[in-house]
Amino acid sequence: MNTNDANEPQSPRADSGANETVKCLIIGSGPAGYTAAVYTARANLSPVLYEGMQPGGQLTTTTEIENFPGYPDGVSGFDFMEDLKKQALRFNVDIRRGVVTACDLSTKPCKVTIDGEKIVEAETLIICTGATAKYLGLPDEARYAGKGVSACATCDGFFYRKKTVAVVGGGDSACEEALYLAGLASKVYLIVRKDHLRASQIMQERVMCNPKIEVLFNTNTVGLFGEEFVEGAHLVRFKGEAKEEKFDIAIDGFFLAIGHTPNSGIFRPALATDENGYIQTVWGTAKTNIPGVFAAGDVADPNYRQAITAAGTGCIAAIETERYLNAIEHR
Numbered sequence: 001m002n003t004n005d006a007n008e009p010q011s012p013r014a015d016s017g018a019n020e021t022v023k024c025l026i027i028g029s030g031p032a033g034y035t036a037a038v039y040t041a042r043a044n045l046s047p048v049l050y051e052g053m054q055p056g057g058q059l060t061t062t063t064e065i066e067n068f069p070g071y072p073d074g075v076s077g078f079d080f081m082e083d084l085k086k087q088a089l090r091f092n093v094d095i096r097r098g099v100v101t102a103c104d105l106s107t108k109p110c111k112v113t114i115d116g117e118k119i120v121e122a123e124t125l126i127i128c129t130g131a132t133a134k135y136l137g138l139p140d141e142a143r144y145a146g147k148g149v150s151a152c153a154t155c156d157g158f159f160y161r162k163k164t165v166a167v168v169g170g171g172d173s174a175c176e177e178a179l180y181l182a183g184l185a186s187k188v189y190l191i192v193r194k195d196h197l198r199a200s201q202i203m204q205e206r207v208m209c210n211p212k213i214e215v216l217f218n219t220n221t222v223g224l225f226g227e228e229f230v231e232g233a234h235l236v237r238f239k240g241e242a243k244e245e246k247f248d249i250a251i252d253g254f255f256l257a258i259g260h261t262p263n264s265g266i267f268r269p270a271l272a273t274d275e276n277g278y279i280q281t282v283w284g285t286a287k288t289n290i291p292g293v294f295a296a297g298d299v300a301d302p303n304y305r306q307a308i309t310a311a312g313t314g315c316i317a318a319i320e321t322e323r324y325l326n327a328i329e330h331r
């Protein structure tokens with residue numbers, strides 16, 4: 001029996017550990033990374049892709065993607081990323097486990113250290129390292145980490161079946177998390193610091209119509225309490241105003257959905273970023289301030305941060321990589 005099903009995504013290849021030089025190195029395995037990988041592989045650039053800290057990227061923790069063209073019935077984030085990986089493997093992309101721990105962009109080829117050991121010299125580099133969830137910065141978030149505090153409802157929501165939880169944030173992520181949790185928990189508080197939601201209209205309507213979700217507008221979280229696990233949150237309504245009001249809610253889980261920080265630290269200060277750390281690219285391209293180094297997806301996108309825009313910029317980065325290599329070969 002042939003157990004080698006070509007449709008099954010295979011494990012990343014074993015990395016020999018020896019230093020090497022590659023034509024095209026891609027860091028990150030979200031929609032930007034895999035799209036760049038498919039395009040560069042089909043252009044015969046033999047890309048090597050390191051999956052990074054979170055193989056598959058942020059979408060692996062998203063419940064349902066309803067707005068990626070071509071999926072009329074929606075698709076789960078996990079299935080979507082597995083499909084992208086399968087597609088990359090079909091074109092023989094060298095997908096490996098590993099995290100970039102250092103980077104020297106001052107040389108050509110540039111030198112990228114993987115897991116503190118191996119150095120890959122890359123003629124071109126496509127950075128698709130995405131972004132990471134933000135926390136409020138309360139000491140209690142660290143105190144109750146893994147004991148009721150989470151930044152991923154899809155990962156941890158299962159533990160809160162028939163319990164009461166709170167989600168912080170007013171954007172699409174917060175609404176999505178609140179709706180997901182409402183399918184499991186008995187009650188969901190959505191804690192919003194302003195007097196309105198920032199989320200898209202359709203998500204707002206879904207949240208406001210859900211009988212299990214109570215939205216607490218103009219409200220900030222100032223602390224959590226509980227013996228060992230989270231048992232409640234200390235909240236303040238109209239903080240700093242004359243009508244300020246302090247109150248507590250009893251909850252079992254506290255979920256953060258207040259945005260993300262771009263994963264660009266390792267590439268700074270060599271690469272130019274904006275004040276929030278998003279890698280700056282030449283408008284309409286994936287070109288950074290260093291020739292041969294490109295950035296795509298959320299790490300370079302403070303505005304849209306969608307799967308489709310990440311995939312689009314991954315494609316742009318790949319085409320520009322090919323053009324860059326052609327130009328230096330014919331110099």
Ligand code: NDP
Nearest residue numbers: 136169170171172173174176193194198257258259304305
């Ligand atoms: P956003 O930046 O859109 O929203 C962050 C939310 O968190 C805002 O409501 C913000 O409040 C709030 N916030 C930030 N800091 C704090 C804080 N310290 N205390 C309390 N609240 C805080 O991030 P999202 O992750 O929601 O979305 C990012 C992008 O991804 C958006 O473009 C969104 O449309 C998209 N997205 C799309 C989805 C989909 O289409 N299915 C799903 C998820 C995301 P304030 O409004 O006051 O600034």
